[in-house]
Amino acid sequence: MAAGVHLIALEGLPLIQPGDDLGGLLAASLERSGLALGDGDVLVLAQKIVSKAEGRLVRLADVAPSSEARRVAAEVRKDPALVELILSESRRIVRARPHVLIVEHRLGLIMANAGIDQSNVAEGYALLLPEDPDASAARLRARLAPEGGRVGVVVNDSFGRPWRRGTTGVAIGAAGLPALVDRRGEADLYGRPLQVTMIAFADEIAASASLLMGPAAEARPAVLLRGLDWRAAENPAAHLIRPESEDLFR
Amino acid sequence: MAAGVHLIALEGLPLIQPGDDLGGLLAASLERSGLALGDGDVLVLAQKIVSKAEGRLVRLADVAPSSEARRVAAEVRKDPALVELILSESRRIVRARPHVLIVEHRLGLIMANAGIDQSNVAEGYALLLPEDPDASAARLRARLAPEGGRVGVVVNDSFGRPWRRGTTGVAIGAAGLPALVDRRGEADLYGRPLQVTMIAFADEIAASASLLMGPAAEARPAVLLRGLDWRAAENPAAHLIRPESEDLFR
Numbered sequence: 001m002a003a004g005v006h007l008i009a010l011e012g013l014p015l016i017q018p019g020d021d022l023g024g025l026l027a028a029s030l031e032r033s034g035l036a037l038g039d040g041d042v043l044v045l046a047q048k049i050v051s052k053a054e055g056r057l058v059r060l061a062d063v064a065p066s067s068e069a070r071r072v073a074a075e076v077r078k079d080p081a082l083v084e085l086i087l088s089e090s091r092r093i094v095r096a097r098p099h100v101l102i103v104e105h106r107l108g109l110i111m112a113n114a115g116i117d118q119s120n121v122a123e124g125y126a127l128l129l130p131e132d133p134d135a136s137a138a139r140l141r142a143r144l145a146p147e148g149g150r151v152g153v154v155v156n157d158s159f160g161r162p163w164r165r166g167t168t169g170v171a172i173g174a175a176g177l178p179a180l181v182d183r184r185g186e187a188d189l190y191g192r193p194l195q196v197t198m199i200a201f202a203d204e205i206a207a208s209a210s211l212l213m214g215p216a217a218e219a220r221p222a223v224l225l226r227g228l229d230w231r232a233a234e235n236p237a238a239h240l241i242r243p244e245s246e247d248l249f250r
Numbered sequence: 251m252a253a254g255v256h257l258i259a260l261e262g263l264p265l266i267q268p269g270d271d272l273g274g275l276l277a278a279s280l281e282r283s284g285l286a287l288g289d290g291d292v293l294v295l296a297q298k299i300v301s302k303a304e305g306r307l308v309r310l311a312d313v314a315p316s317s318e319a320r321r322v323a324a325e326v327r328k329d330p331a332l333v334e335l336i337l338s339e340s341r342r343i344v345r346a347r348p349h350v351l352i353v354e355h356r357l358g359l360i361m362a363n364a365g366i367d368q369s370n371v372a373e374g375y376a377l378l379l380p381e382d383p384d385a386s387a388a389r390l391r392a393r394l395a396p397e398g399g400r401v402g403v404v405v406n407d408s409f410g411r412p413w414r415r416g417t418t419g420v421a422i423g424a425a426g427l428p429a430l431v432d433r434r435g436e437a438d439l440y441g442r443p444l445q446v447t448m449i450a451f452a453d454e455i456a457a458s459a460s461l462l463m464g465p466a467a468e469a470r471p472a473v474l475l476r477g478l479d480w481r482a483a484e485n486p487a488a489h490l491i492r493p494e495s496e497d498l499f500r
Contacts, residue, residue, distance in 0.1 A: 003470070006255075007257070166430045200416030
């Protein structure tokens with residue numbers, strides 16, 4: 001780990017529209033700021049701009065809610081069309097209460113509303129998560145760091161937590177870095193095995209970037225972390241999802 | 251929010267011992283590094299050094315396990331003296347499985363082993379959380395920033411999460427900043443109410459600092475975040491704990 005890390009919000013990105021070449025826009029913004037990506041750099045992108053560029057906007061008037069969606073919508077007091085979208089993006093409902101719908105997203109993420117958001121989206125539309133956020137991160141990394149090396153891309157989103165209030169930034173996609181760092185076998189300062197051995201490196205990166213992005217996550221949707229250090233091999237954000245077999249709280 | 255934040259690991263702190271004047275050692279380290287605390291600065295301290303300075307080390311040989319501790323220890327396959335300490339620091343057991351003991355700590359934190367750690371602690375000893383981490387943060391802030399103003403102190407620890415693998419840094423104590431930022435009533439870019447409205451600001455700060463601290467959290471146990479911006483009024487890390495009445499997963 002380095003002794004200093006700089007978080008820098010990218011300037012001059014336009015509001016992203018469906019079909020935009022996000023990689024090109026990011027490359028131009030980096031170039032304008034004189035920020036060529038190099039060793040130890042991680043670019044964190046708000047899920048919203050990745051989803052928008054990938055055209056994951058859905059017009060709610062075009063969605064026909066099923067009878068199950070209508071039943072759940074009445075229970076959770078949400079728009080039946082929105083609930084239809086949530087259920088179509090999910091494997092199952094984890095908790096349903098008035099104004100709360102927590103699901104297991106098809107990617108395995110346990111999250112509210114399958115990550116579908118209507119903030120910062122035009123009236124009458126909803127924005128789904130990227131089809132495959134790890135693949136999105138990998139594509140953007142290939143575009144922005146064609147030589148590879150220790151350059152990471154993380155797609156972040158804001159998640160609630162069961163026992164703690166408020167949201168924090170979480171990595172839903174990652175490429176070029178170890179999303180999960182496994183330190184089993186390493187020793188503490190006294191030479192004894194470390195007790196905390198798996199570190200959600202990409203989640204800590206995602207949370208750091210959220211500090212700059214702000215709540216709308218669109219005024220500053222791209223944040224560069226400069227000065228990170230890592231040794232472990234690359235693995236995707238999918239590795240951060242706890243398998244159901246290890247899960248005591250599903 | 252500022253457009254750039256710097257994370258700086260403090261240099262030259264000795265290994266902290268019970269009874270050490272942690273505030274004085276931190277002040278000396280800041281001064282040596284030319285880092286006078288100013289507007290928008292937050293100093294994040296690993297729980298371990300705060301606990302050690304406060305003398306929260308317990309010799310396991312001095313602990314007499316109750317019959318309940320012996321029963322739980324057999325179930326979770328841990329040292330009965332350690333389990334006795336965990337139970338004495340807890341309100342109740344949330345989950346007990348072989349090698350897993352998740353409790354509600356007397357402070358309300360849902361966490362493994364009541365936060366009691368044996369890494370980076372001398373053989374035969376265990377380290378408890380500070381008696382009152384918000385008060386610890388407030389005392390250190392009063393020592394390091396006697397004029398007050400927008401200067402924060404956060405005490406962080408590494409927590410596991412129910413649905414995600416790996417630990418992230420979490421704020422167990424905070425002073426001088428809003429640990430929880432409430433943005434209810436603010437608008438998105440389209441003028442509609444924000445959907446994500448409560449932000450765990452201190453947890454995101456704690457996670458950022460963990461990126462530099464590393465897994466042992468003692469090689470670099472103090473990290474300065476410089477360049478943060480906040481408007482909300484101060485509230486302590488206790489505000490990050492979800493009340494049982496709002497909790498769907500306890």
